Amino acid sequence: VELFEACQQQSSDLTRRKFTYANQLFVSLSDARLYLTGSSMNGLGCRSSDADMCLVMSRNRRGDAIHILSTLQRLFRSLSYVDNPQLIRAKVPILRFREKGSDLEFDLNINNTVGIRNTFLLRSYAYADLRIRPIILVIKKWARHSQINDASKGTLSSYTLVLMVLHYLQTLNEPVLPSLQKDYPECFSPFMELDLVPEGSKHIPPYISRNQSSLGDLLLGFLKYYAIDFRWDSHVISVREARALPKNNSHLWRNKYICVEPFENNNVARAVHEKSKFETIKFQFAESYRKLEQKKDLDSILPVRTVINEESSRR
The missing domain is CATH 1.10.1410.10 (Poly(a)-polymerase, middle domain)
Known part of the structure; x- marks a missing residue:
């Protein structure tokens, strides 16, 4: 219990992940939605856990995930508050980057809606x-x-x-x-x-x-x-x-x-x-x-x- 209470993610950590600079990157995409997923949302994260995010594009904006993430990678390189954006070509491709000046790391995927559903199912079990x-x-x-x-x-x-x-x-x-x-x-x-x-x-x-x-x-x-x-x-x-x-x-x-x-x-x-x-x-x-x-x-x-x-x- 002592270990859990010391390491569990706090509400302030969750707020930081929800409203960090990364969220501002997609304000102009009125037909896209950004979801926080994984352990930061399902209640099973530590204070040091990375933040998983899913960008869900509308049907008329959907395209190849690698192409979209590559475009975002070029954008991220020009931003002063994002550090070291890397495109990882896994089965579910992700763009991995850090918030400059901190240890907070993000993994961003495109349209992996199964991950969103799994997040809230796991959250139900967690609580x-x-x-x-x-x-x-x-x-x-x-x-x-x-x-x-x-x-x-x-x-x-x-x-x-x-x-x-x-x-x-x-x-x-x-x-x-x-x-x-x-x-x-x-x-x-x-x-x-x-x-x-x-x-x-x-x-x-x-x-x-x-x-x-x-x-x-x-x-x-x-x-x-x-x-x-x-x-x-x-x-x-x-x-x-x-x-x-x-x-x-x-x-x-x-x-x-x-x-x-x-x-x-x-x-x-x-x-x-x-x-x-x-x-x-x-x-x-x-x-x-x-x-x-x-x-x-x-x-x-x-x-x-x-x-x-x-x-x-x-x-």
Whole structure:
């Protein structure tokens, strides 16, 4: 709890991300909308988290994302308050840049509306129970410290980690969470008008879980679940179904070691492809479970004071 309270994103941080100079860049685009997405909006961000943004263009302004981002990159280079704009040609291309004079980094994409829908679905899960946000933040810090939280190096993305935590909390004998997609499909319909997506979660009544486990017990159980109980060779993690699905012969999961079903079937499937990375991840889960089960002390797997100091120094 101390770690969460020190590292969680504050309302002032969110305001800064919403109203920073980047927002002013698009004032002239009256038929475009800029959305803050990712951990800065879904409630799972740290004070040092980067800001993800999606620029949604109207149909008559839509074009190739690379072309639009290249145009914006040239514009950004002329602005005194933007530093080092880089065009990253990923599956979802992004323009990455910094606010000059600060450590605040932005990732801007074009028309990735699935990311907007995922943001508000994750936000609904994050606030469904008071234990969700603290345990996810601590697990993300643990995974980063254990060097298994870097998708660019073949390990787990933060998005994948979050889905793994939610899935675990759904599959306990007394679940901490339900499947919100199954219980409230009308609030998370992929066909809902984009402007209405932020309102969808406001119509969900509070979820009251009969599970009263402490954060410590849930953290230990999370490590045990993926170190011992979960069958990586035959199951796919699914938050949508609130259970583990059988890994069939679908091309999506063939020759993949960690398989996590995304929120929407048309989204990119999350998986770990390299056996060596998979073994490293499994080892970290097993070793951290052994240490935490033995010592019952978070410092045995994560240097809490060091993490808090690092977070404070980056603000």
